[in-house]
Amino acid sequence: MKRSRGRFSFRMTEDESKQFEAIAAPVVTDPRVTRMKKYIQHGNKSTYDHCIDVARMAFLINRRFHVGADEKKLVRACLLHDYFLYDWHTKGDHLHGYHHPSIAGRNAEADFSISQKEKKMIETHMWPLTFLHFPTSRGGWLLTLADKICSSREVIKKHSFP
Numbered sequence: 001m002k003r004s005r006g007r008f009s010f011r012m013t014e015d016e017s018k019q020f021e022a023i024a025a026p027v028v029t030d031p032r033v034t035r036m037k038k039y040i041q042h043g044n045k046s047t048y049d050h051c052i053d054v055a056r057m058a059f060l061i062n063r064r065f066h067v068g069a070d071e072k073k074l075v076r077a078c079l080l081h082d083y084f085l086y087d088w089h090t091k092g093d094h095l096h097g098y099h100h101p102s103i104a105g106r107n108a109e110a111d112f113s114i115s116q117k118e119k120k121m122i123e124t125h126m127w128p129l130t131f132l133h134f135p136t137s138r139g140g141w142l143l144t145l146a147d148k149i150c151s152s153r154e155v156i157k158k159h160s161f162p
């Protein structure tokens with residue numbers, strides 16, 4: 001029996017790319033957000049590129065598994081989830097992992113008119129590290145999951161042989 005191929009793909013279609021870009025463009029082209037290009041997240045991946053990867057991953061999981069999260073809120077929160085605006089390798093304390101979600105949430109609220117739901121998604125993205133601050137929306141859980149997938153890939157790539 002012939003296997004049907006190409007029905008499930010974890011790459012964006014052309015249409016999906018356009019839809020994603022339409023939501024992401026106002027945020028990723030903002031000069032306040034492009035400052036994240038200066039900061040390294042893991043390996044040689046900038047915080048800016050990391051946030052875009054997380055947004056694309058969350059957008060795709062939401063589509064492929066019919067999670068039903070609001071796409072606009074999801075993509076915006078993902079793009080701003082690490083908007084803490086410093087190099088965490090040299091600045092910040094040893095509790096950066098615990099503190100940065102609330103710093104990013106505050107910055108995102110001050111610079112962009114994000115909703116309380118988007119802010120909460122950003123503030124809880126490090127769960128379970130932030131034990132009592134857990135996601136309370138589908139989008140929040142997706143952001144948390146997509147961030148862990150992307151961060152793990154970055155760390156594994158950094159420590160793997162070329």
Ligand SMILES: [Fe+2]
Binds near residue numbers: 125126
């Ligand atoms: Fe983070």
Ligand SMILES: [Fe+2]
Binds near residue numbers: 050054081147151
């Ligand atoms: Fe992140």
